[in-house]
Amino acid sequence: IANFSYWLPLLPCRKFKFDPKLGIDNPVLSLAEDHQDSSDPWNLTQPRFCLLSKENGKSFGFHLLHQLGRGGHVVCRVEPGSSAQRQGLRVGDRILAVNNNAVDSEDHAAVVSHIRASGPRVLLMVLAKHVYEVVRAQQGNEDRICPLRGLGVRPRLCHIVKDEGGFGLSVTHGAQGQFWLVLSAGGAAERAGVPTGARLLEVNGVSVDKFTYNQLSKKLWQSGEQVTLLVAGPEVEEQCRQLGMPLAAPLAEGWALPAKPRCLHLEKGPQGFGFLLREEKDPDGCHGHFLREVEPGLPAEKAGMQEGDRLVAVAGESVEGLSHEETVCRIRAQGSYVTLVVLDSKADRFFNMVRLSPLLFLENKDTAVFPGNCHTTSPVETQDLPAGDTALPPSPAGPRQYFLYPGPGGGYGFRLSGVAGRLCLFISQVTPGGSAARAGLKTGDLVLEVNGHVVGGDNNPKRLQQLAKAEPPLCLKLAARSQQSLEAWISPASGEDWAPTSL
Numbered sequence: 001i002a003n004f005s006y007w008l009p010l011l012p013c014r015k016f017k018f019d020p021k022l023g024i025d026n027p028v029l030s031l032a033e034d035h036q037d038s039s040d041p042w043n044l045t046q047p048r049f050c051l052l053s054k055e056n057g058k059s060f061g062f063h064l065l066h067q068l069g070r071g072g073h074v075v076c077r078v079e080p081g082s083s084a085q086r087q088g089l090r091v092g093d094r095i096l097a098v099n100n101n102a103v104d105s106e107d108h109a110a111v112v113s114h115i116r117a118s119g120p121r122v123l124l125m126v127l128a129k130h131v132y133e134v135v136r137a138q139q140g141n142e143d144r145i146c147p148l149r150g151l152g153v154r155p156r157l158c159h160i161v162k163d164e165g166g167f168g169l170s171v172t173h174g175a176q177g178q179f180w181l182v183l184s185a186g187g188a189a190e191r192a193g194v195p196t197g198a199r200l201l202e203v204n205g206v207s208v209d210k211f212t213y214n215q216l217s218k219k220l221w222q223s224g225e226q227v228t229l230l231v232a233g234p235e236v237e238e239q240c241r242q243l244g245m246p247l248a249a250p251l252a253e254g255w256a257l258p259a260k261p262r263c264l265h266l267e268k269g270p271q272g273f274g275f276l277l278r279e280e281k282d283p284d285g286c287h288g289h290f291l292r293e294v295e296p297g298l299p300a301e302k303a304g305m306q307e308g309d310r311l312v313a314v315a316g317e318s319v320e321g322l323s324h325e326e327t328v329c330r331i332r333a334q335g336s337y338v339t340l341v342v343l344d345s346k347a348d349r350f351f352n353m354v355r356l357s358p359l360l361f362l363e364n365k366d367t368a369v370f371p372g373n374c375h376t377t378s379p380v381e382t383q384d385l386p387a388g389d390t391a392l393p394p395s396p397a398g399p400r401q402y403f404l405y406p407g408p409g410g411g412y413g414f415r416l417s418g419v420a421g422r423l424c425l426f427i428s429q430v431t432p433g434g435s436a437a438r439a440g441l442k443t444g445d446l447v448l449e450v451n452g453h454v455v456g457g458d459n460n461p462k463r464l465q466q467l468a469k470a471e472p473p474l475c476l477k478l479a480a481r482s483q484q485s486l487e488a489w490i491s492p493a494s495g496e497d498w499a500p501t502s503l
Contacts, residue, residue, distance in 0.1 A: 046244070047125050049123060053083050055120075057287070063078075092128065096125045096126060099251055109431075113316075113317055116503070120355050120357070123246065155247055155253075156193055157253070157254050158231060160226065168183060171200065179199065180200065181200055205228070228353070249356055250357075259344070259350045260347065262304060264340045265338075265339050266305075267299055268336040272298070274294065274295035274299055275300040278324075291340075291342065292307065314327070317433060326407065329438045341358070402439045412434065414434070426446050426447060442480065449477035451475050
């Protein structure tokens, strides 16, 4: 077991009174079990783990603040009734880790990418903002603030296929929902990577924490000839207990899985990439992006693309929740070299069953970005995309016109600022991964027109906000500015935020 230490920050002390008639009311001295009042912020003195889940087409229910010129990842809004609220996420919480990734020193775009790549479930390690500031000032050491790093605390997702000895395991149980596995030597479970003495957590993506022994037996019997188990070995279970960390599926490593995501590296040829991208419903009625009409002999087929593959990511970035137009823009932004992560129908069914993102199981996440990728502006061949749905290719000089569609959170992904004493507006911030960034907007671009209305005169940000609320697409005409004049204009707190990151 890896060695680790924990901390307890030196926080302001509260005064307690002693009344002989009432007894001790100092909770530190009380011998009774301490039931923490979650409404008391000073009880939140250690990192907390929030395991969030979402249904197809929904969000986790929180918004992440992107602070221009400042570090850190702060929750700025929690939706009432959402998974985030139910699991105890609070406004002001600082996100320290996403699944297995310590993120306190990463940029905003990387954190958003980790969360979106996690699919329907994500484990967040968070710390109350006021506690974080105290601890950071006292220690200034990210490794101690975030004790996840280097511990290797990972359950296993194991796929077992029956042989003549069955699954090669038996089950022992304690209280309801607590089951441990006894393995047959050399049996199917052992060969599939199930650790000796492992605790059983899920069967085919369904938690067993409320199962009775009879319900578990029935579930295993209904699995037929093969079953996928989420398990944790004794060492992992003990480490998670000491950290107060849930044995969460998004932390899992895959063992002998029946299907995997595939990375395809495409280089555009004279006839294009040779495929069509279409938004369709899968057998479960959920929308997805599917690859059709793969042309024989063209780059897509040569890279291994198959008819009906589902598109999962472009250049390592998840396309879950993106519209068809946004997905096409993301591909176009890669130019002549693009990497796609795809699933065949078998892999798609498997990852839907276990309720985990296939991006968590890429063997080498570095392969999700094209080696030596050059960011040109050549368009991808997507013949089913209606004309006028994407940004016009920017010219090297003069005004440029863009057509933007709102992202999943309803925003366009940029911040608009004005300059005191001047009748002009400019782009002061572009959210990485947002609609504006994918279309090619740059920080410092001057706004000339919005939806055909010239900026200047009596126009102001409120007037432009009204124009931006018109039916999409949002049409912008922009002109570039030099970096020197940009730095003179932008202050860290300036501008009106058009881009809260909804997750």
